[in-house]
Amino acid sequence: MKKVDFSQVLNDYNKILPKGVFLTTKNDGEINTMTMGWGTAGFIWNQNILMAPVRKSRHTHQLIENSDYFTVSVPLNGQLKKELQFCGTKSGRDYDKIKELDLELAEVKEAEVPIIKGNDLHFICKIKYQQDMLKEKLDQDILDKKYPDKDMHTFYYGEVVAVYKEE
Template sequence: MKKIEFNQVLNNYREVLPQGVFLTTKADGEVNTMTMGWGTVGYIWNQNIIMAPVRKSRHTHQLIENSDYFTASVPLNGQLKKELQFCGTKSGRDYDKIDELNLELLEVEECEVPVIKGNDLHFIARIKYKQDMNIDKLAKDIVEKKYPKQDMHTFYYGEVVAVYQE
């Protein structure tokens, strides 16, 4: 993998995000990945930031709460559709998704959390801030459409400490 600058590829990340990227976490030796379709890309605290919204019901929530990093692996060319579908509907509580799908993990030097081979871009993010959503502050139309069961997200803001191109 080759390291590249975040600014070169942030638009590519934003464009493919709604179709899904792999949000990978690791805690206590367990690696899990889930499909993520929402998020923001920005610049705060003089740092390049990506934000990952994770509902409290996800297994990922448990792992990311016990880690300082997450990674996002991004297929730019429509590959890994079946894998994104599986990782977006099955929980790490019930399946070892990495094993089930024969996903190959690649180690990175910045952190213990690996990335998923076969993607074009990999973002390594160090968590700098996290915020539980406050339903009282949210527009009613969004509460009704997106949170009927009040399964709120926690927003994880990660500084992009490296970007790799495969």
């Protein structure tokens, strides 16, 4: 793997994000990953930032709440579709997704949270801010369509402390 600049891969990330990427976190020795299909990437507070939305009902939410970091692993070339499907429909409460899918993890020096090998890009993010969505502040149309059961997201803003590209 080689370290690359955030700005070099931002367009690729934004193109692939709607198809799904892996958001991984770790707390108290437990590692979990989930599929993330939307979020934002950009420049806030003079820092490169990825914003990761996680619904409060998700197992990942429990873990990321007690972590300082998350990683985002991005399959740019259509690989790992079955794994993304599984991680987007199965809960870490019921499955050890890493074991179940035989995903290979790799440690990174910047954080205790690993990356998922076999992806093309990896973002290591230090959580700088988080905010719970307030349904009272959300447009009614979005609330009705996207949150019929009022299972809101928490937004995690992570400073991108490193980006790696698999070769």
